[in-house]
Amino acid sequence: MNLKGRHLIDPNDFTLEELDEVFKLADKMIKDRNAYSKICQGRILGTCFYEPSTRTRLSFESAMLRMGGSILGFSDAATSSVSKGESIADTIRVLGSYADVLVMRHPKEGAPKLASEFSTAPVINGGDGGHQHPTQTLTDLLTINQLKGKIEGHTVAFCGDLKFGRTVHSLISTLSRYAKSKFILISPIELKLPESLKVNLKRKYDIEIVETEDLEKHMAEIDILYMTRIQKERFFNEADYTRLKDSYILNRNKLKDAKPDMMIMHPLPRVNEIGYDVDGDPRAVYFKQAEYGIYARMALMALLLGVDVDVEGR
Numbered sequence: 001m002n003l004k005g006r007h008l009i010d011p012n013d014f015t016l017e018e019l020d021e022v023f024k025l026a027d028k029m030i031k032d033r034n035a036y037s038k039i040c041q042g043r044i045l046g047t048c049f050y051e052p053s054t055r056t057r058l059s060f061e062s063a064m065l066r067m068g069g070s071i072l073g074f075s076d077a078a079t080s081s082v083s084k085g086e087s088i089a090d091t092i093r094v095l096g097s098y099a100d101v102l103v104m105r106h107p108k109e110g111a112p113k114l115a116s117e118f119s120t121a122p123v124i125n126g127g128d129g130g131h132q133h134p135t136q137t138l139t140d141l142l143t144i145n146q147l148k149g150k151i152e153g154h155t156v157a158f159c160g161d162l163k164f165g166r167t168v169h170s171l172i173s174t175l176s177r178y179a180k181s182k183f184i185l186i187s188p189i190e191l192k193l194p195e196s197l198k199v200n201l202k203r204k205y206d207i208e209i210v211e212t213e214d215l216e217k218h219m220a221e222i223d224i225l226y227m228t229r230i231q232k233e234r235f236f237n238e239a240d241y242t243r244l245k246d247s248y249i250l251n252r253n254k255l256k257d258a259k260p261d262m263m264i265m266h267p268l269p270r271v272n273e274i275g276y277d278v279d280g281d282p283r284a285v286y287f288k289q290a291e292y293g294i295y296a297r298m299a300l301m302a303l304l305l306g307v308d309v310d311v312e313g314r
């Protein structure tokens, strides 16, 4: 098993064993971060963000800096030569020689895949349109593993924008590969999980799926509630967004039937979908989840760069 030099465009690019390798190393980094503070000395991360980000870009930067490496890149394509009309291929050919690993976010689905075809350095998809967000999935699975003790066998409810939410698409297709997952899909009819994705999950993995528009109906059976933002930037018109934006607002009252150990996750940013009164509930783990994003990305970059780390021993 060797992740050195590989790209990560879709979470399904990695086998379950390779994902497990990332989580094992991340676990060691969580337990003793200082032991890894020099492993990327002399290595450079390049960040190419064609779309806004707080967590993804900054947790990648933090991860590289915490491993002793350096960072360069752009957080707004308007400040790069993209604004002069430079193609993704040319930009990535150049940045691939300036940095040792690249992370790209782009509003167009497939852009990081295209970039990977022109890069000598590993390319990591930092989110492409409404398609995939594989490092959010690493973050989410690491959070589940750390806080629930295992990834498989949970009843997971996804609530909100399941049509455009790339974090949902990546997580649901990856969780399906673990045994005995059950999914409850909660969304307005207009924002249901794409049929193609659902059919694939049922056919390939025989997953039990329940669909509903009612957030509270199945609350008592949920192990993990994954709330998501309605993705304003993917809507074709403002009126539809305005009509749907407050479809679900989780508050303390709506948690009255929830299990005492149910976990409330959210990839963030949140807008209105989780009330601030939920933040103090011990089941709300979304800020911890954002913190685990640093460790997931540290482990991923260390493995893609092939730095000398012992995943099994120590």
Ligand code: CP
Binding pocket: 052, 053, 054, 055, 056, 057, 127, 136, 267, 268, 269
């Ligand atoms: N979860 C996530 O992708 O957050 P950002 O958009 O802030 O990077």
